[in-house]
Amino acid sequence: MKENARLLAVQAVRQELATLGIDPFGIQIDEILSPTEGLIQGRKTILAGTNNYLGLTFDPDCIAAAREALEGAGTGTTGSRMANGSYAAHRELELELARFYEKRDAIVFSTGYQANLGMISALAGPGDTVLIDADSHASIYDGCNLSGANTIRFRHNDPEDLAKRMRRLGDEAANAVVVIEGVYSMLGDRAPLREFVDVKTQFGATLLVDEAHSMGVLGQKGQGLCEETGTLAEIDYVVGTFSKSLGNTGGFCVGDADEMEVLRYASRPYVFTASLPPATIAATRMALRKLAAADVLRQRIRDNSARLHAGLSGLGFRLGAPANAVVAVLAGDKVEALRFWHHLLKQGVYVNVMVPPATPGNESLLRCSVSAAHTPEQIDAICAAFASWPGAKA
Amino acid sequence: MTHQNIVAQVIELITQLPDMRLPAHITEKTGLTGDLALDSLKVMDLVVLVEDHFDISVPVNELADIKTVGELATLIEKIVGKHA
Numbered sequence: 001m002k003e004n005a006r007l008l009a010v011q012a013v014r015q016e017l018a019t020l021g022i023d024p025f026g027i028q029i030d031e032i033l034s035p036t037e038g039l040i041q042g043r044k045t046i047l048a049g050t051n052n053y054l055g056l057t058f059d060p061d062c063i064a065a066a067r068e069a070l071e072g073a074g075t076g077t078t079g080s081r082m083a084n085g086s087y088a089a090h091r092e093l094e095l096e097l098a099r100f101y102e103k104r105d106a107i108v109f110s111t112g113y114q115a116n117l118g119m120i121s122a123l124a125g126p127g128d129t130v131l132i133d134a135d136s137h138a139s140i141y142d143g144c145n146l147s148g149a150n151t152i153r154f155r156h157n158d159p160e161d162l163a164k165r166m167r168r169l170g171d172e173a174a175n176a177v178v179v180i181e182g183v184y185s186m187l188g189d190r191a192p193l194r195e196f197v198d199v200k201t202q203f204g205a206t207l208l209v210d211e212a213h214s215m216g217v218l219g220q221k222g223q224g225l226c227e228e229t230g231t232l233a234e235i236d237y238v239v240g241t242f243s244k245s246l247g248n249t250g251g252f253c254v255g256d257a258d259e260m261e262v263l264r265y266a267s268r269p270y271v272f273t274a275s276l277p278p279a280t281i282a283a284t285r286m287a288l289r290k291l292a293a294a295d296v297l298r299q300r301i302r303d304n305s306a307r308l309h310a311g312l313s314g315l316g317f318r319l320g321a322p323a324n325a326v327v328a329v330l331a332g333d334k335v336e337a338l339r340f341w342h343h344l345l346k347q348g349v350y351v352n353v354m355v356p357p358a359t360p361g362n363e364s365l366l367r368c369s370v371s372a373a374h375t376p377e378q379i380d381a382i383c384a385a386f387a388s389w390p391g392a393k394a
Numbered sequence: 395m396t397h398q399n400i401v402a403q404v405i406e407l408i409t410q411l412p413d414m415r416l417p418a419h420i421t422e423k424t425g426l427t428g429d430l431a432l433d434s435l436k437v438m439d440l441v442v443l444v445e446d447h448f449d450i451s452v453p454v455n456e457l458a459d460i461k462t463v464g465e466l467a468t469l470i471e472k473i474v475g476k477h478a
Contacts, residue, residue, distance in 0.1 A: 129453075145455070152452075
């Protein structure tokens with residue numbers, strides 16, 4: 001086999017980490033103790049990098065539902081939705097998701113990544129145009145790639161820049177697909193959704209919004225930023241995941257379009273992937289019911305986010321966005337950020353370290369995700385760990 | 395706009411990229427990731443400069459095959475031509 005440049009590049013990064021003796025990307029949780037605690041390298045560690053926003057992973061009702069489905073319907077479906085893998089419960093979950101979002105129909109995918117991959121590649125093809133935010137998640141970029149469509153990036157969270165690019169498209173703008181996220185996973189910043197919806201309406205384009213990090217967290221009903229900004233009815237497709245606030249794995253898309261019925265059959269990631277196992281579907285359905293009624297949990301996330309945000313900014317750290325379930329500390333240089341991350345781990349706090357090019361603005365991040373299951377004491381302990389870093393200002 | 399004219403403008407844009415140690419002489423044949431050692435982020439920064447300067451949108455999928463200053467100029471020419 002000839003030399004593979006991509007593998008060599010990855011190998012170089014792995015080597016750099018090995019030299020430093022810090023490997024955040026190979027980290028293993030040896031035992032998971034609760035939604036917010038695990039054993040890592042023999043140490044009881046607060047988990048502040050999990051996306052377990054509502055803390056539902058150990059919810060007794062979700063576990064009971066999963067157990068019942070496991071015993072009643074077996075371990076797996078052993079096939080794709082289009083072949084032998086569509087059970088009544090898959091369709092019931094789709095109808096429940098559609099009801100939850102007040103949309104006509106829903107499609108369930110086997111992961112959130114595949115939901116974006118599957119939707120974008122089914123909505124657009126060669127000769128079409130997809131406009132995406134420059135800071136989009138890899139699943140959006142990969143979906144564009146799979147579609148073969150012309151992919152145009154616009155400046156992050158900049159509806160004016162989108163409008164400028166739509167104008168350049170001329171008559172083609174009405175056939176374009178625009179893809180944005182409600183809350184961006186790296187910095188936790190929110191999209192100006194109302195303004196984006198106005199641009200898409202002005203040009204008659206199709207808008208897909210990925211609410212992975214806002215579902216369950218934002219809005220009175222937990223529908224996300226689309227609910228909070230009153231734009232849900234104007235958004236053509238909402239994509240989301242089961243692996244964050246719903247505490248499981250899987251993805252979905254909801255929409256009102258007539259095409260919803262046929263989109264799934266045009267989506268290769270839907271057609272050629274095994275469907276979600278019965279236990280996952282059952283636990284997700286239970287979690288969705290809980291999510292819709294989780295006012296208390298949503299208030300707790302807001303309280304915990306505000307506490308962490310205030311604590312860290314009080315310590316002099318630069319943060320990526322106003323208080324939100326994602327609180328990102330801007331950590332500058334990559335090696336410095338890796339050392340900082342390692343220090344936090346030794347203090348018993350696990351966060352995510354993100355380095356360029358995955359991060360915006362060429363800066364490394366220490367990304368905390370807040371859970372409703374965190375106690376105020378745990379939030380304070382996270383702040384204390386940050387404060388103990390010798391580089392902290394205060 | 396002639397091809398050479400676009401090449402000259404692209405070279406001028408490259409010199410505007412921040413924090414770069416550039417070779418003294420950049421030509422049509424100069425490699426973007428090779429000779430200039432632009433990483434993926436710098437390439438995207440350059441694309442944004444190009445887009446603003448020429449008032450065009452450069453599709454990400456068209457960039458995969460672009461290796462040199464001259465090839466980028468050719469792509470710009472093609473897109474500008476489409477808009478005309």
